[in-house]
Amino acid sequence: MPDTSEMAPDFTLPRTGGDSTTLSALRPGAVVLFFYPRDDTSGCTKEAVAFSTLKDQFDASGVTVMGISKDSLASHEKFASKHALTVPLLSDEHADVCEAYGVWAEKSMYGKKYFGIERSTFLIDGEGRIARVWRKVKVPGHAEEVLDAVKAL
Template sequence: MPEISQTAPDFTLPATGGEEVTLSALRGQPVVLFFYPRDDTPGCTKESIAFSESREDFEAAGAKVFGVSKDSLASHEKFAAKRDLTIPLLSDENGTVCEDYGVWKEKNMYGKKYMGIERTTYLIAADGTVAQVWNKVKVPGHAEAVLDAVRAL
């Protein structure tokens, strides 16, 4: 798990809209990566909608925002279309990026242990270093808190 002031692990992942996103190619501007467990589940939907509704504010602050999960690109495209999402979603099907960022963790639900993505957001500064990390994110008010942090950079 990269820590504050460390260089964020680079990656190239497929994105909704037919693009590929390479983190190092975005140097010179802040980048927000919000890792979420699954497409079209209640918390993930609320979080993705909140970031989409704030997209213009993030752009005005000079930042790019991406959602990341292990769902397939086809699943992301369906989710984005169904929920009118404007934030690009990145598909990390093999889980390499999730592991590099330390969000692939053992979880426990109703006494059953399983592996999954822990809802986590990274703010990466224009120089490619980690500026802030939010672990075990609670969705209400989160997109606004991240936007405030971007503006404070």
């Protein structure tokens, strides 16, 4: 599980828009990765919409924002279209990236245990190091908090 000041695990994943993204290729720009459990669920929709709403401000700060979940690329495309999302969504169907970032975790709902994505966000600086980590994210106000952290880089 990577922590602040460590190098962010590199990856290449397919993304909405029909292309793929390699994290290290985005340097020297900073990157925000928000990991979310599932497309088109209430909390995940609110989070993706919030980051999309602030995308111009992240762009003005020279920061790329991307969402990652295990959903398929087709699911991401439908989700992005339905909610007019402007941030790219990356598909990690095998959870390799989720595991590398330590967000694939045991969860519990109604007494039943299962594995899923723990809502988390990583701010990665222009050198590829993790500058800030938010775990077990609560959605209200989170995108704004991340933007404040970006401005403090």
